[in-house]
Amino acid sequence: MIPSLTALALRLLVTVALGQTFQFQEHVFLQFLGLDKVPSPQKFRPVPSILKKIFWDREAAATSGDSQDLCYIKDLGTRGNILRLLLDQGLFLYSEKLAQASCLQKQLYFNLSAIQDKEQLTMAQLGLDLGPNTHYKQGPELELALSLVQEPHVWGQSTPKPGKILVLQSVPWPQGVVHFNLLDVAKDWNNNPRKNLGLLLEILVKGTRDWGVNFQLQDTCARLRQSLHASLLVVSLNPEQCHPSSRRRREAVLAPKASCRNLCHHHQLFINFQDLGWHKWIIAPKGFMANYCHGDCPFSMTTSLNSSNYAFMQALMHTVDPEIPQAVCIPTKLSPISMLYQDNDDNVILRHYEDMVVDECGCA
Ligand SMILES: *[C@@H]1O[C@H](CO)[C@@H](O)[C@H](O)[C@H]1NC(C)=O
């Protein structure tokens, strides 16, 4: 089903590029991308370095013609073709009951609704940015406590009730980004969105007594509060878009390389996202060489290759009965692309799409 959807999406893009109407096509293509409407981010957020690195490594491999499995992410050691960096939407909590040593309490909330049913989660990594770790002064040690929120937050109640503790860990500070594996939690939320009431993060300063001066504690906490950013890197696999690498369709007869003008062959076509107005949400690439197949598939061409081929049979039938259509010119070798874009919730997404570039055409 999906390969044909890909083919459809590709064909639609081609008609777009050839200047035909594209209201409907855009909708279909967006659906193929897993979006229900055109994202219109206010502005681009900085692309996380891990996504940038994966994207550019893949671009480089594609340019040099190396074959690559776009459904395995080497840098993360996990399978998947969709990477999303979800932003934390939780609020800081202020409570008079905060213990002396407690620096801050914050609710973390990640909206997983963009993940579609058919996607399998393979990784969910919480990143807590505790501020740059290049700071000259050695600060106090911090204690991080992360727990699940298990009951809906009641208004008027200062803090949500913490449930199961997920992480209890000391970290030196300044520290940079610390990562925690939340795959099981994310899977649970994804299967049952009503359970996703967020997380409760509490940061305590250890050894406050020796460390003494309250003023310094206040300073540490104020800086932490400013620099603290949380995000959830979610990797998922859409099996429909990840077929085994031996997927090359070979049943068609390869077309000659653009010798006779009218014979089936591959035509160059660059799809420029700016022409479609998509540069407003696609961060990279600027466009891609989609190409397309066009041309006749006469009987003489199908006989030039293996006669067991279905295309040959069809061409033969056509000579006998012109009602039977001629073999058609279709892609026989396609290659994938990666796209980096931002959705309506300001999440940055890196996604790999198979079969987006036509490399060869043939008659089938
Ligand atoms: C999650 O995001 C979806 C889509 O943007 C939105 O409709 C939904 O209200 C959000 N849920 C919460 C709890 O913010």
Ligand SMILES: *[C@@H]1O[C@H](CO)[C@@H](O)[C@H](O)[C@H]1NC(C)=O
């Ligand atoms: C023709 O078929 C044979 C046997 O299946 C195969 O080895 C050969 O590569 C095919 N030739 C072409 C041009 O497809």
